[in-house]
Amino acid sequence: MARERLRAVFLKKFREPPELTDLEPDRSLGPGEVLIEVEMSGLCYRDLLTVEGYFPRTRLPIILGHEMAGKVIAVGEGVTEFEPGDRVASLTYIPCGKCRYCESGNEHICRRRLTFGEDINGSFAQIVKVHERSLVKVPNNVTPEGAAMAACVTGMLLRAFKHVARVRQGESVLVTGAGGGVGIHAVQVAKALGCRVLAATSSREKVERISEAGADEVVLSDDALVENVKRLTGGDGVDVVLEAVGQPTFNKSLRCLAWGGRMVVVGNVTVSSVEVPLGLIILRANSIAGTIAATKKDLEEALRLTAEGRVKPIGTVYPLEKVHEAMERMRRKESVGRIFLRP
């Protein structure tokens, strides 16, 4: 009998295009492990950075991809919460489950976590091996796209807004990079949390789609950004900035903050440093924080919001075979919303 072979996207060398290859899948399962048939993966800017070698500790060769949803096909010893047939979404990593971060509900910064697509094989494949510690069941009415982005996009954004920026209902929020995969969903999450949302984009062509996604105001992130944001907030500036771009917009969005305003940085697309005007953040009592990924609780809440229709996935689905085209579109910032890969 011919051995079963399955498709997967392998990164073999940094700065070289990942290879679409057939492989014999490893179906052996240790305690707590779960085998998943991937329904949908999300393509993240981090995947591009991984290919470019910005995460040099990545264990090569590796199957890329850390945003995933699928169906359980087998479970290892001791797994009680999941059984074959369950639809599940996964965290972007496997937490150790034992350290002080994991024990305090901050598993997203567990120092021993294993990140899919970097430390362990990821989801740009037909099947992927995960651990029950990373999994959450997906409500019936959530689409594969909504489930695939629930951890790295929706859940991460809930963490950024609720736990880091501590937004309150009625506050104003500025989202930069609002046409991108993170930005357009940040608009929706901030609206779901009862905020007034100003969205900034560098692309005039994306303005209408961002408005349709629920932004109260869409502004161009050009030289007039600060002036426009001030004008739209009665001269005050915004209470919170969700900085999804990084260096190109950082100083402008810092100047958009109101007195006492908070900025949460979740994107660094140019992988570069910024200069922080210290006088400004002292005098205005501003805070700047970074955050990454989601906890299991964030992931559950993200799926609830998606099931309620308050967050709707916006993006384009590519077949896994077109991974290079998908990456190129992301690199050129041509598409609105998330890019998804279906195996």
Ligand SMILES: [Zn+2]
């Ligand atoms: Zn991601």
